[in-house]
Amino acid sequence: MQKTSKLLILVVLLILPVLIFLFLNQFGRNHYNLLIYYPLDSTQVNGKWQVKYHTIADFALTNQVGKTITRQNLQGKVYVADFFFTRCGNPTFCPRMSSELSRVQTKFANKPQVQIVSFTVDPEHDTPEVLRKYAQNYQADAKQWHFLTGSKKTIYDLAYHSFKVNALEEKDVVTPDFIHTTKLILVDGQGRVRGYYDGTSREEVDKLMVEIEILLYESRLTKG
Numbered sequence: 001m002q003k004t005s006k007l008l009i010l011v012v013l014l015i016l017p018v019l020i021f022l023f024l025n026q027f028g029r030n031h032y033n034l035l036i037y038y039p040l041d042s043t044q045v046n047g048k049w050q051v052k053y054h055t056i057a058d059f060a061l062t063n064q065v066g067k068t069i070t071r072q073n074l075q076g077k078v079y080v081a082d083f084f085f086t087r088c089g090n091p092t093f094c095p096r097m098s099s100e101l102s103r104v105q106t107k108f109a110n111k112p113q114v115q116i117v118s119f120t121v122d123p124e125h126d127t128p129e130v131l132r133k134y135a136q137n138y139q140a141d142a143k144q145w146h147f148l149t150g151s152k153k154t155i156y157d158l159a160y161h162s163f164k165v166n167a168l169e170e171k172d173v174v175t176p177d178f179i180h181t182t183k184l185i186l187v188d189g190q191g192r193v194r195g196y197y198d199g200t201s202r203e204e205v206d207k208l209m210v211e212i213e214i215l216l217y218e219s220r221l222t223k224g
Contacts (some may be wrong), residue, residue, distance in 0.1 A: 051189075084097060086122070
């Protein structure tokens with residue numbers, strides 16, 4: 001009887017890892033699929049529904065080293081976007097967000113397919129030179145982290161209509177005093193919004209970094 005019990009325990013110990021693997025492989029595969037925001041319409045192709053999603057509009061803005069950055073430069077890459085301004089005096093907003101994004105850059109320093117894009121909402125003051133000095137404070141690599149300036153209209157159109165952040169714009173005049181978003185926006189290689197995170201929260205940014213890894217894995221599956 002004792003030998004039978006030991007044999008059963010041994011069998012269970014041998015089989016259990018296999019059962020766990022099969023469960024995770026079959027039932028856990030889609031557990032971490034991220035939401036795709038803003039479906040536009042759907043069509044049926046060969047009996048299957050295909051959904052079209054909102055994507056980030058075209059833009060051409062200048063980064064901190066004078067290089068023009070467009071949507072095409074980010075095509076096929078996973079990137080994090082935020083809206084800030086260098087004269088932000090509240091340490092709990094822009095400086096905190098930039099510090100958290102510095103952690104993101106460090107985490108993905110060896111992965112050029114991950115980019116960070118910081119749009120200034122005060123472009124009249126935040127020239128490329130001003131942005132370059134600001135970027136140096138966070139050891140930003142201009143090949144991976146772009147601080148962008150340019151047309152105020154372009155930037156605000158992007159904020160409201162493309163990234164759909166909850167910022168407040170005055171009718172005709174926008175000043176650095178307006179209420180701006182603390183959200184970080186995660187965008188996939190197809191230009192689709194995949195997540196929003198509080199850029200002042202370490203825990204939220206930790207979640208963001210995990211979900212960047214998920215998108216990178218998702219991208220590898222698509223290519224494979």
